[in-house]
Amino acid sequence: MRNLTKATAALATAGLFSIAAMSQASAAITLIDNSTAGYYNDGIGGSLNGTSALFPDAGTSDDPNIDPAPEPDLSAAAAALGAWLSTPSSPGGTWGAAPEAIPSTWAVETETAIIYEIDAGATGLSNVVANFGVDNGIFVWLDGVYLGGELHPGGASLGELILNIGNLTAGSHFLQVLREDHGGATGYAVQVTGDEGVSEVPLPAALPIFLSGLAGVGFFGRKKRKSARA
Structure with missing residues (x-):
């Protein structure tokens, strides 16, 4: 007994x-990867070069390792970036007119920016994680709120910057990314995943x-x- x-x-x-x-229990989905289209801005050029330790001047041998990186001052690129953090659906500046394929490389010693739109559906998303690799630096915002960033010498492999975003409410959200390079080569990898939050x-x-x-x-x-x- x-x-x-x-x-x-x-x-x-x-x-x-x-x-x-x-x-x-929920179904994990890929929200963003290297095949995901987004609004793209390659009109920033070298306007940020030398403005702070986060943007080494062109032609220098400086190769900083800054992790985590504070939110950068982007005022020197304000004309090109427009209102990308406050009104990402219509930022102005030098943004493309429509979502397009995001190149994994760009001109060395320049900065580029991306706006990805995430559709969280009618019930929202949970356990959202953003995973990046970049040569050399990256800075990330969600709906205009700075999440984090880093500068790392060489290569572009997922796992260099991992941001645990958590839950997203229903509707549209915007992931804003600034990519930094200070010479040699460029590269970019991204994977954002989340759970639909539907109980089995x-x-x-x-x-x-x-x-x-x-x-x-x-x-x-x-x-x-x-x-x-x-």
Whole structure:
């Protein structure tokens, strides 16, 4: 009887964890990768070069490693960038007129910018993670709020900058990216993923499993006490 009671208790406990797991289950999707189109701006040129340690001057041997990077001062490129952080759907400046394929390389010793639109649907997204690789630096905003950035010598491999964005409310959101280069070569890799947040088994449907397990524990417990008194 003791083993049966333990087994029933284990079943009830497993049911509890199953409910928690199923209520959080969701389908992971790729929101952005290197094939994703976005608004593109290559009109910044070298206007930011030498304005701070985040933008080494052209022709220098400086190859900084800055991680994390503070939010950069982009005022020297204001004319080209326009209102890309405040009104990304109509930024002005030197942005392209429509979303286009984003090149993975660009002119050395210049900066370029990207606006990706993320559709979070009617129910929003959860567990959103942005993963970047770049040669040399990158700075990222979401809906105009700075998330983070870094400068790293050489190469462009995913994992150089990982930003755990978390949840996005329903509707459209804009991921704004500034790419930095200070000579030699350029490169860019991006992957943004998230969960649709749809439970595979609704909590009310799974709840009876847990409750029946608890009832079984109580029944066998009472029966055991009666047997002991007999």
